[in-house]
Amino acid sequence: MHLKPLIFFASGIAISWGQTVADVLNDITGIKTQATALNDAIDAFPASGGNLIQALVNNLRFFDYLKS
Numbered sequence: 489m490h491l492k493p494l495i496f497f498a499s500g501i502a503i504s505w506g507q508t509v510a511d512v513l514n515d516i517t518g519i520k521t522q523a524t525a526l527n528d529a530i531d532a533f534p535a536s537g538g539n540l541i542q543a544l545v546n547n548l549r550f551f552d553y554l555k556s
Contacts, residue, residue, distance in 0.1 A: 522554060525550055525554075526550060529546045529547070529549060529550040530546075532546055533546050
């Protein structure tokens with residue numbers, strides 16, 4: 489079985505997507521920022537005595553952050 493055509497085809501697809509190193513680094517930064525926001529929202533919720541309203545408010549704040 490000859491793999492050259494398959495490798496050539498896969499290379500063409502990879503190049504056509506056009507992700508640059510800068511794009512990947514920006515995405516990683518965005519993920520890091522979102523993970524920090526999620527961690528902050530989890531920390532803001534009390535370990536005991538929390539209620540459904542507080543959980544929903546934290547959830548909405550986190551998703552509002554993601555939209556921005």
